[in-house]
Amino acid sequence: MPTTPRPPTGRAPPSLLVVDDDVRVRTVVAWQLEAEGYVVREAADGRSARRGIAEQRPDLVVLDLSLPGIGGLDLLRGLRDAGDALPVVVLSGRSGEGDRITGLDLGADDYLVKPFSPGELAARVRSVLRRSGGGTAPRPVPATGLRVDPATRDVELDGHPVQLTAREFDLLAFLVARPRQVFTRAQLLEQVWSSSSGWQSDATVTEHVHRLRHKLGRGRVATVRGVGYRFEP
Structure with missing residues (x-):
């Protein structure tokens, strides 16, 4: 078929x-x-x-x-x-x-x-x-100064390009499309890494969140203690 x-x-x-x-x-x-x-x-x-x-x-x-x-x-x-x-x-x-x-x-x-x-x-x-626009273009980013373009996979912060790895972009685009929704590390592994088999660990998500915070500032990807992460517009 x-x-x-x-x-x-x-x-x-x-x-x-x-x-x-x-x-x-x-x-x-x-x-x-x-x-x-x-x-x-x-x-x-x-x-x-x-x-x-x-x-x-x-x-x-x-x-x-x-x-x-x-x-x-x-x-x-x-x-x-x-x-x-x-x-x-x-x-x-x-x-x-x-x-x-x-x-x-x-x-x-x-x-x-x-x-x-x-x-x-x-x-x-x-x-x-x-x-x-589902699956290809997230909702408009409700955060001043941040622009995420899923078509070109470009990210700008205050008009300046931000260099992200492919997986960093995938994680950011996924969270941006669902502002304030909380995801556990396991959910992010399944949704962004397409992995639920255990070959990737929770530490993978933690490391990528750390990298995004380093490049975008700490406030945008927030930690919900004991649960996971969310995009904070």
Whole structure:
């Protein structure tokens, strides 16, 4: 099956959260999206999805509407009411026009009805990510004097170029795209280094944070004692 090229070496692949109470659907979707080069996590209900978004913010959510507990529409409504523009592709068994209109009116970026083509879902995910800048361009950096350009991989501080290694840039770009969100060292290893197997240690993250602080100043990458790090705009 043809797939899109994987993200270039040195750049963390976009992370996706697949939310569906049917394990078979999650398995098919995860298989397809992982084949496309994405990092995929799963949630079986709205409560787990809400927790996953808060703790390990994805670049996009694939969301079923018929979920136990917190429904998909309620989850979507909660995101948009809070001003959160997190991209959401609805994947639903509800084929009625009213449900589709409701989902789009609530702020879904796209809507696909079951049964579905995994290839079409992947194409829609790619399209939404391109429109939102997910996985290739972080949100504008809310910090005076700091500019991060993911397309050219350039960093400027107060108008002066800052020389970063490939992995230093990946770490900075990942944190900048998620201001004030706290990540453990293990999460950063998985997201930025694409490693959860233990061949990289927590000390790797600590050393790279130390280097960023040396080059950018201590205030921007903050330590949350006993937890991990966050970008402080």
